[in-house]
Amino acid sequence: MSGSSKIKKPKVAVFKFASCDGCQLSLLDAEDELLEVTDSIQIAFFPEVSRRMLKGPYDLGIVEGSITTPHDVEHIRDIRKSCGILATIGACATAGGIQSLRNWKDIKDFVHIVYASPEYISTLDRSMPIGSFVHVDHELRGCPINKYQLVELISSLLNGRKPQIPTHSVCVTCKEKGTTCVLVARGIPCLGPVTQTGCGAICPSFNRGCYGCYGPMETPNTSSLSSRFLELGLTQHEILLAFRNFNAYAEPFRRESESHEK
Amino acid sequence: MANNGFEQPVFKIQSDEMQRLLDALRQNGYRTLGPIIKDEAIVYDEISTVGDLPRGWTDEQGPASYRLVKRNDDAYFGFNVPAQSWKKFLYPSERELFRVRRDSRVQSPSENRESSLKYAFIGVRPCELKAISIQDRVFTSTEYKDESYSGIRHGLFIVAVNCTSSGDDCFCASMKTGPMAKRHFDLSLTEVIAPSEHYFLVEHGNELGASFVRGLNATEASEAEMNVAGDLIERAGKQTRRIEIDRTPELLSARLDHPEWNVVAKKCLTCGNCTLVCPTCFCSTVEDTTDLIGSFATRRRKWDSCFTLDFAKVAGGNFRMTSRSRYRQWVTHKLSTWVEQFGTLGCVGCGRCITWCPVGIDIISEVQKITET
Numbered sequence: 138m139s140g141s142s143k144i145k146k147p148k149v150a151v152f153k154f155a156s157c158d159g160c161q162l163s164l165l166d167a168e169d170e171l172l173e174v175t176d177s178i179q180i181a182f183f184p185e186v187s188r189r190m191l192k193g194p195y196d197l198g199i200v201e202g203s204i205t206t207p208h209d210v211e212h213i214r215d216i217r218k219s220c221g222i223l224a225t226i227g228a229c230a231t232a233g234g235i236q237s238l239r240n241w242k243d244i245k246d247f248v249h250i251v252y253a254s255p256e257y258i259s260t261l262d263r264s265m266p267i268g269s270f271v272h273v274d275h276e277l278r279g280c281p282i283n284k285y286q287l288v289e290l291i292s293s294l295l296n297g298r299k300p301q302i303p304t305h306s307v308c309v310t311c312k313e314k315g316t317t318c319v320l321v322a323r324g325i326p327c328l329g330p331v332t333q334t335g336c337g338a339i340c341p342s343f344n345r346g347c348y349g350c351y352g353p354m355e356t357p358n359t360s361s362l363s364s365r366f367l368e369l370g371l372t373q374h375e376i377l378l379a380f381r382n383f384n385a386y387a388e389p390f391r392r393e394s395e396s397h398e399k
Numbered sequence: 400m401a402n403n404g405f406e407q408p409v410f411k412i413q414s415d416e417m418q419r420l421l422d423a424l425r426q427n428g429y430r431t432l433g434p435i436i437k438d439e440a441i442v443y444d445e446i447s448t449v450g451d452l453p454r455g456w457t458d459e460q461g462p463a464s465y466r467l468v469k470r471n472d473d474a475y476f477g478f479n480v481p482a483q484s485w486k487k488f489l490y491p492s493e494r495e496l497f498r499v500r501r502d503s504r505v506q507s508p509s510e511n512r513e514s515s516l517k518y519a520f521i522g523v524r525p526c527e528l529k530a531i532s533i534q535d536r537v538f539t540s541t542e543y544k545d546e547s548y549s550g551i552r553h554g555l556f557i558v559a560v561n562c563t564s565s566g567d568d569c570f571c572a573s574m575k576t577g578p579m580a581k582r583h584f585d586l587s588l589t590e591v592i593a594p595s596e597h598y599f600l601v602e603h604g605n606e607l608g609a610s611f612v613r614g615l616n617a618t619e620a621s622e623a624e625m626n627v628a629g630d631l632i633e634r635a636g637k638q639t640r641r642i643e644i645d646r647t648p649e650l651l652s653a654r655l656d657h658p659e660w661n662v663v664a665k666k667c668l669t670c671g672n673c674t675l676v677c678p679t680c681f682c683s684t685v686e687d688t689t690d691l692i693g694s695f696a697t698r699r700r701k702w703d704s705c706f707t708l709d710f711a712k713v714a715g716g717n718f719r720m721t722s723r724s725r726y727r728q729w730v731t732h733k734l735s736t737w738v739e740q741f742g743t744l745g746c747v748g749c750g751r752c753i754t755w756c757p758v759g760i761d762i763i764s765e766v767q768k769i770t771e772t
């Protein structure tokens with residue numbers, strides 16, 4: 138893996154597939170932090186920000202969005218070839234995003250409702266994560282991603298060290314912060330025990346259950362948590378909906394939601 | 400010692416003297432920390448007046464369940480163990496260890512930071528006192544002394560509060576850690592609400608504690624008052640939950656292949672809550688980061704748990720890949736291997752791991768299944 142060697146003045150490119158641009162905004166939101174490194178990195182390709190588009194190869198490719206068309210498939214393969222390190226950012230790129238809800242329906246029905254001339258539409262029948270088509274070196278979870286994790290990832294690559302991106306549960310963060318557990322103290326269904334941390338456990342600290350924005354944690358036991366949700370009074374359908382969210386097509390969440398289909 | 404459990408001299412103060420005690424501690428430079436109500440639970444936090452205390456409230460605890468409940472009296476300490484233990488002050492979840500600048504030598508910005516801290520813990524339960532003494536052994540009694548912990552510990556003033564009721568998840572009596580504090584405190588209080596008065600019995604554990612008693616409006620407690628308090632404490636010790644501590648360490652280590660480990664692994668979320676709420680768990684990881692341009696690197700210590708995947712990752716692989724092996728590590732460490740390592744058990748019977756496990760896995764019933772069948 139390329140994480141251990143230091144890159145001199147890396148060329149960075151940012152690419153977008155099917156997504157809302159929110160994660161790229163997190164990148165822009167990190168401008169204060171990244172200003173420091175304007176001399177040590179070269180933004181070679183970032184259409185959201187600049188018309189300057191330098192040709193590859195690139196040292197680091199950052200990819201937002203999911204793969205939804207045959208053209209996307211070609212494009213991501215080319216990108217992979219032109220990037221030394223490929224990092225995917227956000228739930229769309231890492232799990233297929235909210236748009237993967239269509240994976241449970243027939244896409245032709247949507248196309249007919251939405252477009253006047255459906256014959257011009259060329260689309261895949263599913264929204265898929267980048268990792269289903271090419272090898273991914275690093276992934277940043279979240280809907281949207283956390284800008285500090287993004288800065289950490291870039292910092293680690295610039296300095297030739299391992300990025301500190303924990304993959305354990307959101308619960309660990311609640312306990313670190315001293316946030317009282319909403320599941321235990323209020324009986325609120327919370328996806329935190331099966332969700333990867335990274336957000337700073339925001340929802341529990343506002344007395345909400347975790348919605349699972351960062352997708353499955355390292356060893357998710359979704360079926361046990363679902364049994365607890367049933368005890369708390371959720372219906373099978375409500376449990377299905379809880380897992381069918383921004384990370385609906387992440388394998389452990391997909392299997393869990395499907396096990397609650399009638 | 401009379402059979403009410405108290406050791407002379409025992410003093411008595413009226414409940415409104417509590418404020419004077421807090422004031423005296425604060426005037427002596429202590430940061431007073433104690434129980435408050437926050438986000439539907441009793442938690443330890445900064446307190447400055449008795450008005451901050453959860454007066455008139457208690458809690459009902461059970462596996463995966465915690466609820467605040469109004470009491471029908473004005474007790475200050477009429478609740479059971481709060482959500483997280485004192486560990487969060489003695490051993491904070493994150494601490495910077497040092498910073499190295501590329502152009503100079505190691506700097507330790509945090510050096511001796513803790514040696515000037517003066518905390519006063521108000522309302523330490525007997526099981527928590529025992530937990531602190533267990534962590535003392537871990538952090539201060541070996542050649543690898545933890546300077547940060549030792550610094551905070553050194554300046555610490557402990558006001559213990561004996562338990563006059565106990566929660567449904569408590570099992571201190573069978574662990575011989577409660578419900579009465581016998582040592583390791585500066586002051587120890589027992590709250591009594593009699594028909595005509597609301598008072599505390601006060602014991603001191605050392606000369607420092609005694610000096611604070613002298614500043615209070617205190618009278619000598621009568622034998623009858625000690626008997627009343629002793630009865631309340633004794634009642635708190637009548638707990639239905641028990642662990643057979645004499646046999647458990649040996650039986651657990653002999654049953655590492657018991658089928659129950661597989662059953663509980665199916666339920667365990669490997670979320671880590673049990674270890675993080677446990678007042679004796681001490682595991683941490685060390686994280687190195689840099690700034691973007693690489694002008695300095697920072698090393699931080701952060702809480703870790705034997706339930707995280709990285710915990711057992713070493714060169715060449717991970718020796719605890721399954722949740723079965725991780726759950727087993729937690730229980731056998733608490734109740735078996737801790738004895739070989741530190742000469743005591745690693746569990747004090749506070750019940751937090753049962754209450755705060757999101758799926759209500761109960762360490763006692765697991766231990767019973769594994770050791771009794």
Ligand code: SF4
Nearest residue numbers: 308311318319327329
């Ligand atoms: S609130 Fe949710 S994330 Fe936080 S400890 Fe409880 S179950 Fe875990």
Ligand code: SF4
Nearest residue numbers: 677746747749750752
């Ligand atoms: S193992 Fe559980 S009951 Fe024992 S001290 Fe830790 S949290 Fe308390």
Ligand code: SF4
Nearest residue numbers: 674680681682705732
């Ligand atoms: S039970 Fe786990 S987290 Fe707790 S002290 Fe032992 S190894 Fe560490």
Ligand code: SF4
Nearest residue numbers: 667668670671673756
């Ligand atoms: S025993 Fe409970 S609290 Fe501990 S890791 Fe398993 S599910 Fe989480």
